[in-house]
Amino acid sequence: MRISRPVAALVGVLAVAAAVGAGQLVAGLLGPGSAPLLAVSDAVVRLAPAWLVRFGEALGPERDKLVLQLGVGVVLLVAAAVAGLLSRSAPQPGVRVLIGLGLTGFAAVLFSPTFALLDLVTPLVALGTGIGVFRWLHGLVSAPGEPAADGPSRRAVLAGAAGGVGLAALAGGVGGWALGRPAVNSRADVTAMLRAAPVATAPALPPLADFRESGTPSFLTPNAQFYRIDVALRVPSLQAADWSLRLHGMVERELTLTFADLMSRPLVERDVTLACVSNPVGGDLISTARWTGVELRPLLLEAGVRPGADQLFSRSADGWYTGTPLDVLLEPDRGALLAVGMNGEALPPQHGFPVRMVVPGLYGYVSATKWVVELEATTFVGQQSYWLQRGWAERGPIKTGCRIDRPRPGVDRPPAGPVVVAGTAWAQHTGISRVEVRVDGGPWQEAELSAEVSRDTWRMWRTTVVLPPGEHRVEARATDARGVVQTEETADPLPDGATGWPAVVVFTG
Numbered sequence: 001m002r003i004s005r006p007v008a009a010l011v012g013v014l015a016v017a018a019a020v021g022a023g024q025l026v027a028g029l030l031g032p033g034s035a036p037l038l039a040v041s042d043a044v045v046r047l048a049p050a051w052l053v054r055f056g057e058a059l060g061p062e063r064d065k066l067v068l069q070l071g072v073g074v075v076l077l078v079a080a081a082v083a084g085l086l087s088r089s090a091p092q093p094g095v096r097v098l099i100g101l102g103l104t105g106f107a108a109v110l111f112s113p114t115f116a117l118l119d120l121v122t123p124l125v126a127l128g129t130g131i132g133v134f135r136w137l138h139g140l141v142s143a144p145g146e147p148a149a150d151g152p153s154r155r156a157v158l159a160g161a162a163g164g165v166g167l168a169a170l171a172g173g174v175g176g177w178a179l180g181r182p183a184v185n186s187r188a189d190v191t192a193m194l195r196a197a198p199v200a201t202a203p204a205l206p207p208l209a210d211f212r213e214s215g216t217p218s219f220l221t222p223n224a225q226f227y228r229i230d231v232a233l234r235v236p237s238l239q240a241a242d243w244s245l246r247l248h249g250m251v252e253r254e255l256t257l258t259f260a261d262l263m264s265r266p267l268v269e270r271d272v273t274l275a276c277v278s279n280p281v282g283g284d285l286i287s288t289a290r291w292t293g294v295e296l297r298p299l300l301l302e303a304g305v306r307p308g309a310d311q312l313f314s315r316s317a318d319g320w321y322t323g324t325p326l327d328v329l330l331e332p333d334r335g336a337l338l339a340v341g342m343n344g345e346a347l348p349p350q351h352g353f354p355v356r357m358v359v360p361g362l363y364g365y366v367s368a369t370k371w372v373v374e375l376e377a378t379t380f381v382g383q384q385s386y387w388l389q390r391g392w393a394e395r396g397p398i399k400t401g402c403r404i405d406r407p408r409p410g411v412d413r414p415p416a417g418p419v420v421v422a423g424t425a426w427a428q429h430t431g432i433s434r435v436e437v438r439v440d441g442g443p444w445q446e447a448e449l450s451a452e453v454s455r456d457t458w459r460m461w462r463t464t465v466v467l468p469p470g471e472h473r474v475e476a477r478a479t480d481a482r483g484v485v486q487t488e489e490t491a492d493p494l495p496d497g498a499t500g501w502p503a504v505v506v507f508t509g
């Protein structure tokens with residue numbers, strides 16, 4: 001008997017839903033790296049052309065990930081319906097489609113950068129569930145003749161089966177999500193450890209570290225507002241107790257550190273402004289935190305980096321990887337950290353719990369590895385980092401820059417007369433010595449600077465300009481502590497960071 005089209009499609013969709021639900025449940029037990037759906041989305045990110053990934057980054061780290069997962073979900077839904085529709089008479093064609101989908105998930109898990117052998121169980125369970133449910137439902141709806149007169153109608157049997165499978169799939173998905181949730185307790189423990197630990201604390205912030213009342217950001221960015229950039233579709237949920245870091249490669253002595261080893265080393269606190277290379281002029285992919293952590297340089301010295309090594313390659317639990325120039329990390333006063341704390345608490349999951357790298361003066365993409373689990377002394381010739389492979393520069397020193405935070409174009413419409421212009425400026429690891437503002441291409445006027453906290457952090461500025469009624473273009477430029485003025489030449493973020501003087505158009509009236 002031929003199954004009607006809608007019923008056939010429903011059988012396919014239910015079978016795939018059951019497969020995904022089973023996969024999520026097993027992934028919750030075995031680890032997120034084994035979830036086939038996630039692995040497929042992840043593979044899409046890895047194989048996507050650079051322009052697509054950049055576009056994704058422009059959408060914002062949360063939205064692009066959601067869009068990608070939805071896209072994969074829609075493709076899967078269509079494939080599931082097709083599997084059903086091809087099987088209106090016999091189950092075999094649909095089963096073949098399911099096997100195709102299953103193999104895709106299998107391959108994605110197998111070639112995932114975080115692959116472990118046990119992870120293969122998940123796509124196998126998902127595939128087995130999918131085929132089993134498909135065959136069972138198919139048999140149910142294509143059985144010849146009506147069921148016994150006193151039994152439930154075919155429609156009722158089908159509705160019952162559909163509801164049951166749907167609910168089981170949902171329960172599997174929710175169960176897997178709950179099992180795989182980030183290590184909440186472990187974070188609370190680390191926060192408590194940090195509060196009790198002997199930390200060489202950073203000095204208290206001076207009273208005028210920011211000009212918030214004039215519209216600048218706060219000097220320290222609250223963790224919830226700290227910009228976020230990464231390619232992790234699912235935040236790794238490592239427990240601190242399970243974490244370890246291997247330092248190996250071109251070194252005299254390989255080191256392996258557990259979280260307890262790390263915490264037993266001298267802990268320091270350091271204010272550092274992190275910036276993303278893809279931040280456009282005027283953008284907000286820049287934030288500052290008070291990081292607590294262990295100095296990286298003594299660890300490198302202990303391991304004994306061999307001559308010839310010029311890159312410290314770092315890998316994260318989610319399979320991302322980058323390379324940091326070793327000469328920078330080995331500078332006696334660079335102050336690179338393996339950070340465990342951020343503004344007085346354990347790192348938030350999205351910012352690298354339990355351990356990340358922080359290197360003052362370098363863009364995040366070459367230095368700020370979150371969820372770091374491996375460090376390898378190597379050469380730039382020998383290994384290429386994730387973003388280098390996608391066209392970004394090898395070394396990523398942060399370029400001197402500034403941003404105008406007030407007035408906000410299109411939002412603030414100050415009355416003609418004196419208008420406060422305020423913002424932030426940065427030249428990490430060098431420091432800011434001057435910020436100037438000009439109106440409509442007129443003479444530069446020097447702005448007041450906030451108290452300097454450290455040369456590794458941003459510095460706020462403000463000044464008052466007199467604006468006649470009408471439209472005005474306000475520009476700013478920063479000068480670093482060596483006297484070098486930020487370049488006027490405009491450049492795109494790709495390949496090594498945007499440049500140009502920020503400008504806002506203001507209407508007074």
Ligand SMILES: Nc1nc2c(c(=O)[nH]1)N[C@H]1C(S)=C(S)[C@@H](COP(=O)(O)O)O[C@H]1N2
Nearest residue numbers: 227228229230231276316320364365368370
């Ligand atoms: N594991 C991992 N670490 C990563 C990234 C990533 O994609 N994966 N992105 C880097 C980039 S490009 C930046 S700008 C910083 C951002 O750190 P944040 O999200 O804590 O602000 O993290 C870096 N560390």
Ligand SMILES: [Mo]
Nearest residue numbers: 276277364365
């Ligand atoms: Mo970045």
